Amino acid sequence: xxxxxxxxxxxxxxxxxxxxxxxxxxxxxxxxxxxxxxxxxxxxxxxxxxxxxxxxxxxxxxxxxxxxxxxxxxxxxxxxxxxxxxxxxxxxxxxxxxxxxxxxxxxxxxxxxxxxxxxxxxxxxxxxxxxxxxxxxxxxxxxxxxxxxxxxxxxxxxxxxxxxxxxxxxxxxxxxxxxxxxxxxxxxxxxxxxxxxxxxxxxxxxxxxxxxxxxxxxxxxxxxxxxxx
Amino acid sequence: xxxxxxxxxxxxxxxxxxxxxxxxxxxxxxxxxxxxxxxxxxxxxxxxxxxxxxxxxxxxxxxxxxxxxxxxxxxxxxxxxxxxxxxxxxxxxxxxxxxxxxxxxxxxxxxxxxxxxxxxxxxxxxxxxxxxxxxxxxxxxxxxxxxxxxxxxxxxxxxxxxxxxxxxxxxxxxxxxxxxxxxxxxxxxxxxxxxxxxxxxxxxxxxxxxxxxxxxxxxxxxxxxxxxx
DNA sequence: AGCTCGCCTGATCGATCTATAAAGGATCTT
DNA sequence: AAGATCCTTTATAGATCGATCAGGCGAGCT
Numbered sequence: 001x002x003x004x005x006x007x008x009x010x011x012x013x014x015x016x017x018x019x020x021x022x023x024x025x026x027x028x029x030x031x032x033x034x035x036x037x038x039x040x041x042x043x044x045x046x047x048x049x050x051x052x053x054x055x056x057x058x059x060x061x062x063x064x065x066x067x068x069x070x071x072x073x074x075x076x077x078x079x080x081x082x083x084x085x086x087x088x089x090x091x092x093x094x095x096x097x098x099x100x101x102x103x104x105x106x107x108x109x110x111x112x113x114x115x116x117x118x119x120x121x122x123x124x125x126x127x128x129x130x131x132x133x134x135x136x137x138x139x140x141x142x143x144x145x146x147x148x149x150x151x152x153x154x155x156x157x158x159x160x161x162x163x164x165x166x167x168x169x170x171x172x173x174x175x176x177x178x179x180x181x182x183x184x185x186x187x188x189x190x191x192x193x194x195x196x197x198x199x200x201x202x203x204x205x206x207x208x209x210x211x212x213x214x215x216x217x218x219x220x221x222x223x224x225x226x227x228x229x
Numbered sequence: 230x231x232x233x234x235x236x237x238x239x240x241x242x243x244x245x246x247x248x249x250x251x252x253x254x255x256x257x258x259x260x261x262x263x264x265x266x267x268x269x270x271x272x273x274x275x276x277x278x279x280x281x282x283x284x285x286x287x288x289x290x291x292x293x294x295x296x297x298x299x300x301x302x303x304x305x306x307x308x309x310x311x312x313x314x315x316x317x318x319x320x321x322x323x324x325x326x327x328x329x330x331x332x333x334x335x336x337x338x339x340x341x342x343x344x345x346x347x348x349x350x351x352x353x354x355x356x357x358x359x360x361x362x363x364x365x366x367x368x369x370x371x372x373x374x375x376x377x378x379x380x381x382x383x384x385x386x387x388x389x390x391x392x393x394x395x396x397x398x399x400x401x402x403x404x405x406x407x408x409x410x411x412x413x414x415x416x417x418x419x420x421x422x423x424x425x426x427x428x429x430x431x432x433x434x435x436x437x438x439x440x441x442x443x444x445x446x447x448x449x450x451x452x453x454x455x456x457x458x
Numbered sequence: 459a460g461c462t463c464g465c466c467t468g469a470t471c472g473a474t475c476t477a478t479a480a481a482g483g484a485t486c487t488t
Numbered sequence: 489a490a491g492a493t494c495c496t497t498t499a500t501a502g503a504t505c506g507a508t509c510a511g512g513c514g515a516g517c518t
Contacts, residue, residue, distance in 0.1 A: 018465055035355035040268030043506065053467055058507060060465095096444065114354075120410065121350045125343075126264035127412030140417045147418070150443075159443050165418040166407065166434040167443060173406030174399035181349065183356030188369045189376070189394040205395040213442035214379075214388050214396060215325065247495055272476065282497060287477060289495095 022060045024050040029071045034115035037122045038068055038130060069133065075116050076137055082109045083142065087149075095153035100207055102146070103171060107203040110176035111193065117176035143168065167210075174206050251289045253279040258300045263344035266351045267297055267359060298362065304345045305366055311338045312371065324382035329436055331375070332400060336432040339405035340422065346405035372397065396439075403435050 028049035032041040043064055047054040061067035082105060090098045110117055123131040150164040178185055178193055185191045191198055208214075257278035261270040272293055276283040290296035311334060319327045339346055352360040379393040407414055407422055414420045420427055437443075 021465080037266045037269045037351070039270075040266050042504080044504080055468085055507080055509090056466060064506065118350070118354045120413070121347070121406075122266070124410030124413030125347045127416070131412060131416065135413070135416055143417050158445055160437065160445055162434050162437065162443060163430050165414075165420055166431050167438065169407045169414065169418075170403035170435060170438055173402040177350075177402030177406065178395065178398045181353030183360060184349070184353030184364070185394075185398065187356070187360065187364055188372050189398075191394055201392050202395050205391050206399060208389065208391060209396065209399055209442070210438055211442050211444045212446070213438070213440050214391060215440045216387055216389055217441070217446065250495075271474080273474080284477080284479095284498085285496060293476065 021050070021052055021056060025052065025057055025060055025067075026071060026074060029067050030074070030115050033068055033071055034118040038064075043067075065130075068130065072119065072134055073137070075113060075119070076139070078113055079109065079116065079139070087145075094158075095149065095156060096158050096211075099149065099153065100211065102149075103175065103207055103210065104203045106172065106175045107206055108199065110179045111199040111202070114176070114179040114182060114193075117180040121180060143172075171206070171210055174209070175202075178202055250279070250281055250285065254281065254286055254289055254296075255300060255303060258296050259303070259344050262297055262300055263347040267293075272296075294359075297359065301348065301363055302366070304342060304348070305368070307342055308338065308345065308368070316374075323387075324378065324385060325387050325440075328378065328382065329440065331378075332404065332436055332439065333432045335401065335404045336435055337428065339408045340428040340431070343405070343408040343411060343422075346409040350409060372401075400435070400439055403438070404431075407431055 025046060028046045029041075032046050032049065041064075043057045044054045046067075047057050050057075057067065061070060083102075086102065086105065087098070090101055093101070120134075123134060147164045147168045150159060150167055153159040154161055154164065178191075182193050185193050193199070193202075254275060257275045258270075261275050261278065270293075272286045273283045275296075276286050279286075286296065290299060315331065315334065316327070319330055322330070349363075352363060376393045376397045379388060379396055382388040383390055383393065407420075411422050414422050422428070422431075
């Protein structure tokens with residue numbers, strides 16, 4: 001119709017915008033799929049948000065399903081960029097320090113890519129083909145790798161003997177959830193999870209909670225108890 | 230069509246089944262809304278799952294929206310049954326014990342009513358009228374009450390000075406998430422979150438993690454470190 | 459200039475969506 | 489036995505869904 005928004009902004013350069021349109025559609029799809037789930041998302045709304053017509057979505061992406069998979073692959077690329085090779089980079093550290101870095105990175109990733117947690121919650125709840133496909137891409141094996149690291153640390157004696165799959169799930173949940181339920185955090189607590197200060201505070205809180213607990217244990221005056229505002 | 234399933238089971242008694250149908254629709258709606266979100270759910274699928282025809286859904290509930298609200302109200306009733314008056318019941322305990330009981334109850338509620346966490350994640354991500362309505366029913370104020378309890382404990386010196394809204398969010402997330410992403414826990418870790426043993430293990434893990442942390446702190450041989458299988 | 463190729467749009471199809479209308483049948487009242 | 493009431497169904501309206509198709513338009517090649 002009338003929404004083309006920035007055609008004029010690009011000016012008379014007349015450069016290709018095929019890539020441009022495709023990217024806009026992908027970005028719009030990410031928002032839509034993350035906030036309404038697969039079934040609740042319509043290609044028409046994606047197109048509207050991207051400022052293109054609905055058939056163009058099917059020109060660039062064969063089907064709604066393929067668009068979803070492409071969207072998720074982009075998210076997984078971002079995850080790869082954040083976590084890829086991190087274990088090699090941290091190979092000099094002991095298990096505990098390794099875990100701390102990983103947890104902070106997980107919080108950071110969740111804050112910058114809350115859509116991942118949302119899609120995971122959405123698909124992880126009901127199962128089905130899309131979940132199987134998603135997990136088969138790699139995150140399942142990476143999750144198990146994280147569990148193995150926890151178990152190594154436990155065998156080493158630096159972590160308590162806990163069911164590490166549960167621990168991993170708890171850490172993942174605590175890291176991601178506040179960013180997943182963005183609007184609720186704002187409404188209930190008045191917290192803006194996009195605020196970098198808030199992200200730091202959350203990372204500090206998660207690390208402190210999971211590594212040392214929230215209880216003040218007698219007289220142990222640990223050093224790094226920096227609970228931000 | 231042909232799905233009436235249990236008409237014969239009821240036998241010749243000829244009792245009213247209006248209540249029966251209504252309840253079946255509500256139960257079906259709960260499953261559907263929780264697993265596909267509001268937009269992704271169709272009244273036809275709810276009817277199919279309940280074994281009734283689609284117009285009957287609109288006979289018992291004015292609209293899809295009203296059906297959603299009624300469904301959520303039922304969930305909130307269950308929450309009220311689990312948490313209502315619990316603070317009075319625990320008024321003799323100190324803050325730390327109070328919190329431990331509350332956390333265990335939260336895990337239990339999340340395990341028996343995973344739909345609540347799913348709907349909360351779904352609506353809490355995107356905001357909007359339904360989220361506002363949901364929060365206005367009461368859970369927002371109860372969440373703040375929980376935060377206040379945490380803050381009291383901190384002022385008393387038994388908890389560390391942490392941003393308690395974050396702590397509350399972490400506890401809620403860690404308690405509920407494994408049950409929310411039921412299918413994913415099964416696929417990735419092979420854990421069946423419906424197993425009572427697993428629920429207990431999770432409660433133990435959450436309490437241990439949040440109160441004392443997962444790190445083995447020097448020589449402190451705490452008593453209650455019962456990490457299940 | 460004419461042709462081709464890639465990007466994009468308008469028109470539209472069949473399926474499915476929420477919701478309504480009309481009527482069938484069981485039960486109860488009188 | 490007739491009528492009223494409640495629960496339920498079939499039929500269907502009007503909107504919207506994912507997807508297809510034919511055509512338009514601009515850039516680049518010949």
